[in-house]
Amino acid sequence: MDRSRIIELLARKMAGEANSSELEELASLISRYPDSVYYEELLGQLWQESPVENEHDTDDLYQKHLQKYAADFNPDLLLPEIYPDEEPSGKKSYKAFATIAICLVALSSLLYLTKSTAAKTDTQIVAGKGVRKNVRLPDGTMVWLNSDSKLSYSRQIARQKKRIVHLQGEAFFDVAHRDHQPFIVKTDRMSVKVLGTAFNVKDYAVENSSEATLLRGSIELSVNERAQQKILLNPSEKFALVDGQGKKGGNSPHSTDMTMTIAHVLPVTIGDEQYIEETSWKDNTLVFKNETLEELKPRLERWFNVKIHIESARAGSYRFTGAFKKEEITEAMTAMQLIKPFTFNLKEHDLIIY
Structure with missing residues (x-):
């Protein structure tokens, strides 16, 4: 799993345990997954907040942390392969690996819980x-x-x-x-x-x-x-x-x-039919009641996919009540002309009203 490998390599780098080939591999993975810098920042914070006093305390802390979070995440994220079979040479190396373990458990838990609870919009x-x-x-x-x-x-x-x-x-x-x-x-x-x-x-x-x-x-x-x-x-x-x-x-x-x-x-009565103006659109009907042409402009633009230019203040102040169902924009404008006098010109997706 690339994510797990990135976390492992970042931890080894921070501990000073990564060799040249591992550093090259890490650089390659980060270039492929730019958002992995988030792991680096978070791991750095965990590293700084995980002091190690002695071997016993560190090992005990890791075991307690593991027991606390073991049921909350995929065990694959624990990355057991980073823990050596033989005892590391030197107390410093032991502390480094133990601290990495603590960081990985905490980070893995956080990643799992974030994944399971966050409302991501994918x-x-x-x-x-x-x-x-x-x-x-x-x-x-x-x-x-x-x-x-x-x-x-x-x-x-x-x-x-x-x-x-x-x-x-x-x-x-x-x-x-x-x-x-x-x-x-x-x-x-x-x-x-x-x-x-x-x-x-x-x-x-x-x-x-x-x-x-x-x-x-x-x-x-x-x-x-x-x-x-x-x-x-x-x-x-x-x-x-x-x-x-x-x-x-x-x-x-x-x-x-x-x-x-x-x-x-309240329902709007137009002709012999009644409509709920606020929700009629979901039934493919554009309903409007006592609205000026200027007020209707954004709704007409969205409905018919046109850009409307009202060049007459008088025409913009005209009020209309009506309902459009299957009409095209020219049919709608012609119907409105029967109620109030104005002229219009349609050029591609631009409608000019005079």
Whole structure:
């Protein structure tokens, strides 16, 4: 195992026991695995913090450490081959090997525990502009990912004590219920914790507002800058966080000038149909109610994968209520022209509104 060999060689180098061929091998391994410098830093700290008073104390300390952590990690990481069959010449060499043993046991334990408990994000799902995706996570949770969004999580999420995912953009979650394994959604601005429920989270970096909408079950959420303040939502409630400093893309996302509100979610009636505006997108329907064209701009850009330029302040102030399902951008703009007078010109992925 390359990782184990790197740890062994680093320890031998620190003890002054590595020969020239081992040093060359170590250099080659480090060049292949640049992140192994982490092991070197950590091993150095353990080395400095592991003083050796005498042979008996060192050997006893190693045995106690081994007994304490033996059940917590792969025995292969103990690297028994570094311990010589014959007694080393000189007390200094014995102490060096004993200290290495202590460092390796502690480091191996730490690496194993970190691997088994850390919420590493080794998998990422991306939905580009104009694209929406539906995926099932390894724990059975269903996720709908909206346009221009990313979801990161660990492939081992089903085995984690806390099932943690990281979201950029917007997603709807139908969480598989698991007792004692809370499901946590983290964004740049807030954290949402549940056991099993259905809810929507929206947090785009370029917008100054973030939302969490609950449809079923219950959720506990907190704002990252006010982590101690817990907010509980009931079904059909929406939490909104608005940054008074403006768009996050142009200002610090850690502003203290924030407004938090909780409102009841009401269906929007358009024609003969009713929609939940906050979650209709997962059913491939873009719903908007009494919004100005300027307010709609970022949603339209993501939905249709275009860049919109509004060159008329009057057109930007027009308000619209409607729902788009299978329409192309030109069809959508033509339909909106029937409600308010404006002109538009589409050139590739640029839409200019006059």
